[in-house]
Amino acid sequence: MARRSLFQPAALSFLLLGIAAPAFAQDLCGGTGAGGQWIGGNESSSDITTADNFREQMALVLGGNDYVALFTLSAATDVRLEAAGRGAGDPMIDLLHADGRLILSDDDSGGNAAARAETSLDAGTYCMAMRSYDGGPMTAFVRIGRQDHAPLTEGISLQGDPGTSGTCSEAMPIGPLGSSVTGSAFDTPYWSFTLDSPTAVTITAMNESADPVITLFDAAENYIAENDDYDGLNSRIDMTEPLGAGTYCIALDALSDDSAPITLTVSAYNPQAALLAVYDRGDAAPPLDGTVPVTELGLVSTRIRQDVNASASASWFTIDVDTPGLLVLEAIGNASADPVLVIFDDLGREIGRNDDYGNGLDSLIAARVDAGTYVVGVWKYGEGLGLIRLLIERYVPAQ
CATH class of the missing domain: 2.60.120.380 (Jelly Rolls)
Structure with a gap:
């Protein structure tokens, strides 16, 4: 089905993930704002309450990362948030308050695998995070506007x-x-x-x-x-x-x-x-205060192997790294278990997520890391329990 008004120059910009985040965004939305970009190009143009039109970007998501759009509301406003993948792209979206609270999530409410949500929000700053459903690379259009602005997607209720x-x-x-x-x-x-x-x-x-x-x-x-x-x-x-x-x-x-x-x-x-x-869905890292059970695996000197009796709710682990290097994490399903893997830094910023690496159901993440503590989550699709073998390897730069 043809998309309506995907290219409207007054409202469209292009974003490749990896551009440096505004310094203020590092702790915004519980750390999700790190790497975020103002949907209107700057803060003043990203006030949806006063915007003359919707704000839109085209984002290239790579390596299981999230695209994060930042926007503000100068007054209580009825807003619409949408993400439509190009080709076979299947985006998912989360909306978070500046204090880190998750407000809503959506996958397919836009129709044709697009994501869409309409809600009323108070004045404030918000983060809209988008990722690919399968953790693969994806190009998608992201649009944030008021409900009186033109929609990007058809919406299930309109079909x-x-x-x-x-x-x-x-x-x-x-x-x-x-x-x-x-x-x-x-x-x-x-x-x-x-x-x-x-x-x-x-x-x-x-x-x-x-x-x-x-x-x-x-x-x-x-x-x-x-x-x-x-x-x-x-x-x-x-x-x-x-x-x-x-x-x-x-x-x-x-x-x-x-x-x-x-x-x-x-x-x-x-x-x-x-x-x-x-936390159970792996959408955010749990606090390390005992609220959620977290198993300490200690320092990764070379290699750690951990068997997980996994369910559909994430099991959480912490690992420590004492020098900068490369972490390679694998989640290997036994007896046809289909694992999902995610890693956050100690501030809750996601640095890697993967499902179905290569042609199989196993998951793999490779991420450059600095010294510090990292939080790893693993779970499986479907009901019941399944054995997943978690492998964590550390590599250091050649001298």
Whole structure:
């Protein structure tokens, strides 16, 4: 399908990852802002609240790195964030507050493997991080604008797919907050819930075999939010800003099997649980304060091997490097386990991520590092446990 308005010179710039970050960005968004670029070219042009048009860049993502766009809002604003890969590119996006809080994530809500999210944000500075779904190289267009600006993507809800209009009159009540229901998207495509007072909520749809998509509407069937593939193929919407009292409806769709049972849950938003879920997915490094279990592997003098009884939640390790050099990390799956590997520095800046290196399912990262402590995460796709062998090797420059 042809893309609309991909090249609009007034709003488009090109970015190759690796350009030095503004000094102030090193600690922005919990370290994610390191390497970030103002979406409008500079801070003043990146205020989406006052921008005369959307802001857009074309980014080349290499070696499992993230592209990070920085933008500001001078007042509370309804914004739209999008990423559309060229060719077979499949981008994923995260939106983070300046203090490091994850606000939302999305994979395929733009349609045609593009990412898209629409939300209301308060005044402040934000980071939008984009990466390739499979960890491979990718060229993608990134656009940030207000909801009255032209969109980059079609959006799932604009493509005529079943289950993407907010027909609250047909919705089945879920029950009070904390309730769960199970049913197929074919049998029950609409669900509703009612809030007695303003409340921040979390909505999840679980069953990877179905590949669910959820879309939230208010009682007047106005679109609020949408998500696909937040955690694997499961979906989740976190409304961190309270929704007003009233009735809301959820359109439920399944991209793989609309007859498969999907467990839908609506609960009060729990910031701590949401943060722990970010660590479980490997989207950010956990703090080294005991909040999340982290195994110390010690100094990497030449080679460390560690067997991991891995699940879909990341297992975390720390390693120490005493001199600058090259780290090579491999995650080798046994019995068809499909591992994913990520490494952060001690400030939480991601320096490498990989899935499916070469023609197999194993993962590999090679990264130049300075002396310091590094945090390594490894997990596997799919349910259940699987044995993954983690190999860490250190190389020093020739004298």
